Amino acid sequence: MAPIKGPAKNHNVIVIGASAGGIEPLRQIVSDLPADLPAAVFVVVHVGQVSYLPEILDRAGTLKAQPVKNGEAFRTGCIYVAPPGFHLLLHDDHMMLRRGPRENLARPAIDPLFRSAALSYGARVVGVLLSGALSDGTAGLRAIKAVGGLAVVQHPEDALVPSMVESALRYVEIDHCLPAADIGALLAKLAVEPAGETFSAPPAVRLEAAIAAQEHSTMKEVDRLGELSVFTCPECHGPLWEIEDGDMLRYRCHTGHAFTADAVMEAQAIEADEILWSLLRSHQQRAEFARRMAEREKTRRRSELANKFGERAKEYEADAAVIERILESRQARVAGNGEGGKKGKHKEGKE
Structure with a gap:
């Protein structure tokens, strides 16, 4: 340059x-x-x-x-x-x-x-x-x-x-x-x-700066910073471009959301947690609803229907228990790998 x-x-x-x-x-x-x-x-x-x-x-x-x-x-x-x-x-x-x-x-x-x-x-x-x-x-x-x-x-x-x-x-x-x-x-x-x-700055730096400044609303094919990947943006769910920045791997979607590889993994983990919590809540609500319907049918002496609703309630509770175990396992791993620990020795930079 x-x-x-x-x-x-x-x-x-x-x-x-x-x-x-x-x-x-x-x-x-x-x-x-x-x-x-x-x-x-x-x-x-x-x-x-x-x-x-x-x-x-x-x-x-x-x-x-x-x-x-x-x-x-x-x-x-x-x-x-x-x-x-x-x-x-x-x-x-x-x-x-x-x-x-x-x-x-x-x-x-x-x-x-x-x-x-x-x-x-x-x-x-x-x-x-x-x-x-x-x-x-x-x-x-x-x-x-x-x-x-x-x-x-x-x-x-x-x-x-x-x-x-x-x-x-x-x-x-x-x-x-x-x-x-x-x-x-x-x-x-x-x-x-x-x-x-x-x-002179590399063209990719200028393009990414323009995206942050909202001077470039989308990434066109001619402006792409890398290769189109099979992954989707954790923010907007559009396709992600895979960018090789020296030895570093980064990602951007067509609307401009940007991620390093570990940020993608963090966003995916957050999204997975949200899905799991939503599933847990859904199964718990279905179990409670089935239990109430079973009680209602019992009071009306409809034992066959009451038993069916009771069995469904047990199935939903079992599903919820599986999801709870997954969430507990994920939380235990996060606690075990918590941020803030001092890691390894590093070379001093130039002083």
Whole structure:
């Protein structure tokens, strides 16, 4: 990829993504950033319908933290936080909020922010990934690296839920891997260093950024990012395209929902649980209805009908018991493989 010509600038765009277990390391990093930081900081954390993160971060350090407003220009020395329900995107020195398709079961998601930053600011971007489940942020960090930016991750042994950073370490050439207590000082140092050459972004990165920005409503055959798979989207049940992103396997549906492989499995597990609970409720209701009908027929001295309804009630109860055992088995496996455990040793990144 040929470098894009232009004046050298410092690493003045810092994008940070976090999920489960990410608030405390984020507070630590913000508390360590200097008041004269010559960079703007953008934060996406997987949140519910209400978020107090801007207030939390505003109290954590000397930099002003605030929720993003659509179309607002940004400036260095400030922290901008994505609000619930919207992807945060960067373009031409301003911020955009879009209700684009969910990515990795989240909106806001980390990958859309990272991709948009890579496209707009190239080598000036530093991407930071903190504690979280599944693998949101890995594809975005790959985009940042593709254009010449830097990738920083919290060390897995320092992360409460290490899945996101482990995924990044597996699929991305990480520049720095260190505890949260050291990341703030690193970012302050990087922010005053000149950025290197910016390279042209791969076309797939541009297409996926356009989908998140709702500039591209569907994936046409000519725009496809990979091969059509036999799987369906867990969100909208449309067909999924299988994307080989380096060694990483990802999926997108024609309406734009995006998943890493583990996010697909998580979504399928959620869908299976919902189906099982619905079946359990249905069989329990059928058993109760059959029992009531049996009692009704008994009072009318219709023993043959009463016996038939009684047998049906037993069959439905037996079916419900089977489903309950399946659910108990699934819950036991989830408890046994719970997130948050510290896993294996990892090599230190460049410091």
